[in-house]
Amino acid sequence: MNILKKQSKFILGLISLIIITFISGCNDLAVLDPKGPVALQQKDLIMLSIGFMLFIVLVVFVLFTFMIVRYRERPENADYEPPQDEGSKVLELIWTAIPVLIVIALAVPTVKTIYALEEPPKAPSHKNPVVVHATSVDWKWIFTYPEENIETVNYLNIPEDRPILFKLTSADSMAALWIPQLGGQEYNMAGMETELYLQADEPGTYNGRNANFTGEGFAKQKFTVTAQTEEDYEQWVEEAQSARKLTQEKYNELMKKEIYTDELTFSSTHLEWVDHAKQADYAVKVRKGIDPEKDKQEENDSHHGSHH
Amino acid sequence: MKWDEFFVTGDPFIYAADASIVFTSIGIVFVLTYYKKWKWLWSEWLTTVDHKKIGIMYIIAAVLMLFRGGVDALLMRAQITAPGSEILKSQHYNEIFTTHGTIMIIFMAMPFLIGLINFAVPLQIGARDVAYPYLNAVSFWTFFFGAMLFNISFVIGGSPSAGWTSYVPLAGEELSPGPGQNYYLLGLQIAGIGTLLTGINFLVTILKMRAPGMSIIRMPMFTWSTLITMILIIFAFPVLTVALALMTFDRLFGSHFLTLADGGLPMLWLNLFWIWGHPEVYIVILPAFGIFSEIISTFARKTLFGYKAMVWSMVSIAGLSFIVWVHHFFTMGANAVVNSFFSITTMAIAIPTGVKIFNWLFTLYKGRIKITSAMLWSLAFIPNFTIGGVTGVMLAMAAADYQYHNTYFLVSHFHYVLISGTVFACFAGLYFWYPKMFGHRLNERIGKWSFWLFMIGFNVCFFPMYFLGLDGMPRRIYTYEWADGWFDLNVVATIGAIGMAIGFVLLIYNIYWSFRYAERETTGDPWDGRTLEWSTHTPVPFYNFAIIPEVSGLDAYSRMKRDPAQEKKKEYKPIHMPNYSGKPIFMSVAFFISGFGLVFEWWWMAILGLIGVLAMLLLRSFDYDDGYYVPVDEVERIEKSYE
Ligand code: HEM
Numbered sequence: 037m038n039i040l041k042k043q044s045k046f047i048l049g050l051i052s053l054i055i056i057t058f059i060s061g062c063n064d065l066a067v068l069d070p071k072g073p074v075a076l077q078q079k080d081l082i083m084l085s086i087g088f089m090l091f092i093v094l095v096v097f098v099l100f101t102f103m104i105v106r107y108r109e110r111p112e113n114a115d116y117e118p119p120q121d122e123g124s125k126v127l128e129l130i131w132t133a134i135p136v137l138i139v140i141a142l143a144v145p146t147v148k149t150i151y152a153l154e155e156p157p158k159a160p161s162h163k164n165p166v167v168v169h170a171t172s173v174d175w176k177w178i179f180t181y182p183e184e185n186i187e188t189v190n191y192l193n194i195p196e197d198r199p200i201l202f203k204l205t206s207a208d209s210m211a212a213l214w215i216p217q218l219g220g221q222e223y224n225m226a227g228m229e230t231e232l233y234l235q236a237d238e239p240g241t242y243n244g245r246n247a248n249f250t251g252e253g254f255a256k257q258k259f260t261v262t263a264q265t266e267e268d269y270e271q272w273v274e275e276a277q278s279a280r281k282l283t284q285e286k287y288n289e290l291m292k293k294e295i296y297t298d299e300l301t302f303s304s305t306h307l308e309w310v311d312h313a314k315q316a317d318y319a320v321k322v323r324k325g326i327d328p329e330k331d332k333q334e335e336n337d338s339h340h341g342s343h344h
Numbered sequence: 345m346k347w348d349e350f351f352v353t354g355d356p357f358i359y360a361a362d363a364s365i366v367f368t369s370i371g372i373v374f375v376l377t378y379y380k381k382w383k384w385l386w387s388e389w390l391t392t393v394d395h396k397k398i399g400i401m402y403i404i405a406a407v408l409m410l411f412r413g414g415v416d417a418l419l420m421r422a423q424i425t426a427p428g429s430e431i432l433k434s435q436h437y438n439e440i441f442t443t444h445g446t447i448m449i450i451f452m453a454m455p456f457l458i459g460l461i462n463f464a465v466p467l468q469i470g471a472r473d474v475a476y477p478y479l480n481a482v483s484f485w486t487f488f489f490g491a492m493l494f495n496i497s498f499v500i501g502g503s504p505s506a507g508w509t510s511y512v513p514l515a516g517e518e519l520s521p522g523p524g525q526n527y528y529l530l531g532l533q534i535a536g537i538g539t540l541l542t543g544i545n546f547l548v549t550i551l552k553m554r555a556p557g558m559s560i561i562r563m564p565m566f567t568w569s570t571l572i573t574m575i576l577i578i579f580a581f582p583v584l585t586v587a588l589a590l591m592t593f594d595r596l597f598g599s600h601f602l603t604l605a606d607g608g609l610p611m612l613w614l615n616l617f618w619i620w621g622h623p624e625v626y627i628v629i630l631p632a633f634g635i636f637s638e639i640i641s642t643f644a645r646k647t648l649f650g651y652k653a654m655v656w657s658m659v660s661i662a663g664l665s666f667i668v669w670v671h672h673f674f675t676m677g678a679n680a681v682v683n684s685f686f687s688i689t690t691m692a693i694a695i696p697t698g699v700k701i702f703n704w705l706f707t708l709y710k711g712r713i714k715i716t717s718a719m720l721w722s723l724a725f726i727p728n729f730t731i732g733g734v735t736g737v738m739l740a741m742a743a744a745d746y747q748y749h750n751t752y753f754l755v756s757h758f759h760y761v762l763i764s765g766t767v768f769a770c771f772a773g774l775y776f777w778y779p780k781m782f783g784h785r786l787n788e789r790i791g792k793w794s795f796w797l798f799m800i801g802f803n804v805c806f807f808p809m810y811f812l813g814l815d816g817m818p819r820r821i822y823t824y825e826w827a828d829g830w831f832d833l834n835v836v837a838t839i840g841a842i843g844m845a846i847g848f849v850l851l852i853y854n855i856y857w858s859f860r861y862a863e864r865e866t867t868g869d870p871w872d873g874r875t876l877e878w879s880t881h882t883p884v885p886f887y888n889f890a891i892i893p894e895v896s897g898l899d900a901y902s903r904m905k906r907d908p909a910q911e912k913k914k915e916y917k918p919i920h921m922p923n924y925s926g927k928p929i930f931m932s933v934a935f936f937i938s939g940f941g942l943v944f945e946w947w948w949m950a951i952l953g954l955i956g957v958l959a960m961l962l963l964r965s966f967d968y969d970d971g972y973y974v975p976v977d978e979v980e981r982i983e984k985s986y987e
């Protein structure tokens with residue numbers, strides 16, 4: 037009996053030691069070290085849920101330890117005949133009701149946060165969002181700033197304290213834009229456009245990447261995010277506006293399915309000739325050597341034809 | 345296609361695999377010939393329709409698949425331990441995690457459970473076989489040849505590499521050309537036939553073939569869990585069939601259901617996949633719940649606490665499992681109403697799951713807990729599965745899931761539920777029913793070593809992954825950089841994986857050791873069992889019960905033992921049994937040939953195979969075999985031999 041108690045104390049101690057070590061390392065974890073209001077709201081939700089979950093785990097572990105220590109078969113209790121009780125309405129009601137309450141307690145903030153994340157972040161400023169089209173291509177990222185008329189490849193510059201409205205799409209396989217310290221991910225899908233708000237509270241560089249598996253070059257499909265002060269950002273925009281123009285020929289080269297990690301800047305955008313959210317098969321056609329423009333024309337014609 | 349494209353070349357791992365396949369095959373052929381066992385193999389096993397033998401064959405196949413999937417896992421861990429390693433190239437890594445996931449879920453977890461179901465459920469309900477024994481053999485062989493078709497991909501033609509979820513457009517013809525993805529589609533399609541047939545077979549078996557007196561609320565919990573699982577299979581698998589067919593048509597016949605071009609809907613695949621996929625994860629957990637219920641109740645020496653709540657919670661889990669699928673793609677950009685709805689339905693699943701956890705805990709309350717290996721696995725399930733369950737709830741909170749999705753946090757969640765749920769249950773069930781299957785127990789000492797190594801290894805491997813996920817490590821990357829800072833925890837995880845591997849090897853060694861040296865089991869009831877499977881002899885006669893038992897309540901066999909007054913009346917009657925048949929295996933070989941032809945788009949071969957299938961169907965249709973009767977004196981002779 038005593039040995040058993042010591043044993044279980046030792047195990048409990050060990051477990052709590054491990055948990056404490058892990059938890060003390062938590063502040064270094066990207067998701068729990070938010071640098072913007074979106075990631076912050078998510079962190080708050082996560083911490084709240086961890087609190088509830090630790091409570092549940094604790095209750096189960098304590099009961100579990102009690103049961104197996106107390107009711108284990110030993111030489112002393114070899115003749116003990118356990119009672120064949122079939123259940124208890126009261127107890128069963130209790131452990132149905134408590135999970136129900138916990139689920140409600142978690143559902144409310146969850147739904148609130150889901151709705152909140154649909155809107156541009158309010159804190160700490162109310163400025164107009166910067167619109168950035170983020171297009172994934174196997175295996176690279178293309179960022180388009182339509183209002184500034186600039187386009188970058190594999191890097192993203194944003195002003196601090198201003199919401200960024202990402203319009204996400206893909207040229208081919210389904211990807212997910214993810215910048216953990218600024219907020220959660222969202223899918224990029226060819227032929228569709230999804231929207232995601234993010235915002236950085238302070239200047240700095242953050243890791244961005246594709247989080248959704250896209251094949252061979254997936255692990256290398258990353259980009260750097262630089263959040264800048266308003267002035268630095270304006271200056272960068274001006275510089276970018278004097279970079280070379282993006283030609284369709286150059287763009288079609290980027291459509292090739294290959295790992296591509298160079299960072300590029302252009303003073304015009306691909307939206308002039310294609311929006312992958314509307315034309316899902318652009319990259320596929322380019323790769324096959326079919327002229328996507330010509331085909332689009334024909335397709336339109338045939339659609340008209342079928343309307344008659 | 346040229347020959348050097350047909351065989352996968354250029355990688356030492358593959359050559360080693362080629363060599364081991366050739367040597368193992370030669371070894372098997374040699375042993376069978378040397379010991380003159382071919383006829384025995386054919387007439388006792390390959391043509392059998394006996395649910396016990398089919399169950400055992402399922403389990404053997406599943407253990408082999410567990411080995412294959414485990415080797416895949418170790419290779420992945422080896423590659424991902426240190427940043428920038430080049431043990432595996434990207435493409436190879438992708439193939440390995442794809443085959444690992446697919447094999448573990450479809451060809452390991454489900455068959456292992458179906459094997460235990462096959463062996464135990466007819467015995468638990470006091471039946472002599474399943475409702476459709478011939479169909480049962482078809483189920484097994486289509487599963488087996490589907491699995492073989494999938495497995496040969498890594499030496500012939502190349503493996504699929506788009507993940508077990510095979511999202512289009514990535515898995516489509518444009519972005520994944522070649523035979524790999526076809527193997528996935530056809531392997532799953534052929535095996536899926538077997539699963540659906542199992543669903544129908546056991547549904548009917550449980551509904552129609554229970555022993556007299558066993559009303560539906562007197563069924564053992566494992567039988568209940570099987571019944572509910574079979575209903576899930578019947579509703580879920582046709583969805584997979586359709587989804588696979590759509591992608592197969594796109595890839596082989598140029599249709600545009602799921603393509604980027606010409607108005608295909610890639611999102612259709614995601615939806616169909618998870619409308620099947622979420623119920624699927626419950627198909628592999630509900631039977632596990634049933635197994636734990638039996639074992640915990642047996643070794644706590646108490647009837648299950650809250651029988652009705654246990655049943656109702658399974659029914660509600662099964663119902664809810666069809667309205668939660670969107671939680672696998674909260675990040676698709678659906679509006680807030682949709683994500684809120686699916687968040688709440690998903691969290692709701694935790695309620696009946698919690699009820700079950702507490703009912704198991706209170707089954708232990710005031711019990712006299714005997715800690716055998718089977719019980720160790722079952723007890724360990726409770727705390728470990730709780731960790732998996734609560735992280736499931738965290739994932740269910742959509743706004744937070746945007747941060748967990750596609751990361752190691754998710755990887756850790758589903759391994760916690762699948763390993764401490766399904767895999768622990770398979771091992772527990774194996775230890776528990778092993779004496780009934782093979783006439784001897786597995787060794788307890790080796791069993792305990794194997795358990796502790798595996799269980800601790802499992803936690804060391806997967807617990808750090810929650811933190812890797814929170815630190816931004818995505819799943820399915822084949823490499824990362826020093827600057828990412830994920831090295832330490834990955835080393836820990838790999839050490840854990842090695843622990844699990846040693847635990848598994850010990851389990852296999854235990855099977856060998858016990859086969860050689862364990863004491864033979866003659867009582868038929870080694871654990872003081874509570875349900876009918878322990879009431880018949882060991883080894884179980886082919887007709888299971890000479891006289892069908894009468895059931896007077898829950899824990900039927902416990903009651904019989906407590907109340908020996910109702911001594912069995914020894915009046916035997918002739919027993920009707922089905923005949924063995926070679927058609928199921930021939931038909932499945934034909935499926936395999938056809939599938940192989942389709943994988944490589946060799947139409948003549950595909951058609952030839954299909955003709956074979958049709959021929960077998962026709963032959964069966966004109967087969968007036970009604971089985972045979974075992975005469976009374978033979979039953980008497982067999983029953984005497986046990987005394
Ligand atoms: C308390 C009950 C559970 C809840 C609330 C839950 C919740 C979830 C959620 C929300 C996801 C999707 C997360 C994402 O992709 O971002 C998920 C994934 C998954 N869950 Fe669970 N889960 C539960 C139990 C289980 C059980 C019992 C199993 C199987 C035995 C299971 C197996 C899986 C698998 C395999 C995946 C991931 C599949 C993939 O993406 O490859 N879960 N779970």
Ligand SMILES: [Cu+2]
Nearest residue numbers: 622669671672
């Ligand atoms: Cu799910």
